[in-house]
Amino acid sequence: MKLRWFFVATLIVNQSFAQPDINLTGSESNLLEYSAAFLDINTNSRLGGFGEVGTVTSPFYKNAGVYQNPALISNNGQFAGINAFYEPWLKNIVSDVNLYGISGFYAADSSNALAINFTYFNLGEINYTDNNGYYIGTDKSYEYFIKLAYSRSFNKSISAGIALKFFKSKIASALIDVNTIHSISFDFGLSYQHQYNLNNKSFLNTNAGLALTNLGPRISYVEGEKDFIPQKLSLGLFINPDIYIHKNFRFNIELGYQAEKYLVPTPPAYDFDGNITNGYDPDISSLKALYQSFYDAPGGFDEEINEIKHKFGSEFRLSFLDYGYIAFRHGRHLEHETKGNRNYQTFGYGIGLYGFMLDYMKIKAENDSPLHGTWILTAGYSFNLDKSHLRF
Structure with missing residues (x-):
């Protein structure tokens, strides 16, 4: 019961259990706080294996825009597809917490595309007992969102996208009254892609992308307290040599980099009386946080730089015509030790x-990391609408 409540409490305010009561300098651990953290969890196996880089992608993967950058959906030509996933979450801590969902996309032409994504986060059950320890009932905790996205390509290189999320968060608690959350958030994305000819049969695909995700109002799990959701800015770069090796085979090397910064207030430094001595008041609107988050850290510019997460991805893929492929992926996720490590x-x-x-x-992390051993399995089907056969 205590372990379950500890786990639930960290979901209500992300990372709050590691936050010092008084921040004396910007060099100390000074974690960002936000709620509804499930909105920011990666749920796609391909993106996960690629270091969770998803603001940019190659032309080969038609569903990447469903997740992090809606601008990528309309770069598909006339394609459609569907995907389903399953992800046990923090299985080293709790055994009955998992995510699963389904998504789909449809690009009727090379300029316009639509996508939908449903994700459900099962947080397990809490058994209630009376003062004598007798069982009196069970309550379930869960969260989910439904995401609708639209993307438009203005030419062969530039595209933009927008997405709307409806989400619900119900956290069961035997210790405090927790409100059930119903709210919305928005995603915006831009993408620039260009293909260079290396020779008559080999190409170099490049992509630069920008995404603003989970932009939305503050939410309140506990009366009198308002929390931010994980508003985030992501910038990505991607390069992909697509090499002809035989009339039936192509070999692809994909390399990606993504920088991320949460657009939520950095907790200021306080004195022992609770007065702010350095930094800015974090009790602001989510709109103001979009720009104040770039200069509000009590540690100044150095701390702002430390808030940037770095993600690196690589993939090696061998394709046989448009019949099939096999791919191997590796990625790195880097976060400063004062911002979560x-x-x-x-x-x-x-x-x-x-x-x-x-x-x-x-995921392979240090053995004491709750993320160590987390895995995702994704199954999908994609087909080309402008060909007589339904293949990649």
């Missing part, structure tokens, strides 16, 4: 045949 590697594998895809990824 969530540093880990990701490994992933993928196989596709006649439009069917199966992808798997796993």
Whole structure:
């Protein structure tokens, strides 16, 4: 029961259990606080194996825009597809917490595309007892969102996208009264892609992308307290040599980098009377946080730089015509020690045949990290609408 409540409490205010009561300098651990952290969890095996880089992608993967950057959806030509995933979450801490969901996209032409994504976060059950220890009932905790996205390509290189999320968060608690949350958030994205000819049969695909995700109002789990949701800015760069090696085979090397910064207030430094001595008042609107978050850290510019997370991804893929492929992936997630110290590697594998895809990824972190061993399995089907056969 105590472990369950500790786990639930960290979901109500992300990372709050590690936050010092009084921040004396910007060099000390000074974690950002936000709620509804499930909005920011990666749920796609391919992106996960690729270091969770998803603001940019290659032309080969048609569903990448469903997740982090809606601008990528309309770069598909006339494609459609569907994906389903399953992810046990923090299985080293709790055994009955998991995420699962389904998504789909449809690009009727090369300029316009739509996508939908449903994700459900099962947080397990809490058993209630009376003062004598007798069982009196059970309550469930869960969260979910439904995301609707639209993307438009203005030419072969530039595209933009927007997405709307409806989400609900119900956290069961035997210790305090917790409000059930119903709210919305928005995603915006831009993408620039260009293909260079290396020779008559080989190409170099490049992509630069920007995404603003989870922009929305503050929410309140506990009366009198308002929390931010994980508003975030992501910038990505991508390069992909697509090499002809045989009339039936192509070899691809994909390399990606993504920088991320949460657009929420940095907790200021306080004196022992609770007065702010350095930094800015964090009790502001979510709109003001979009720009104040760039200069409000009590540690100044150095602390602002420390708030940037770095993600690196690589993939090696061998394709056989448009019939199938096999892929191997590796990624790195780097976060400063004063901002959470969530540093880990990701490994992933993928196989596709006649439009069917199966992808798997796993996180390797220090053994005492709750993320160590987390894995995702994704199955999907994608087909080309402007061909007589339904393949990649």
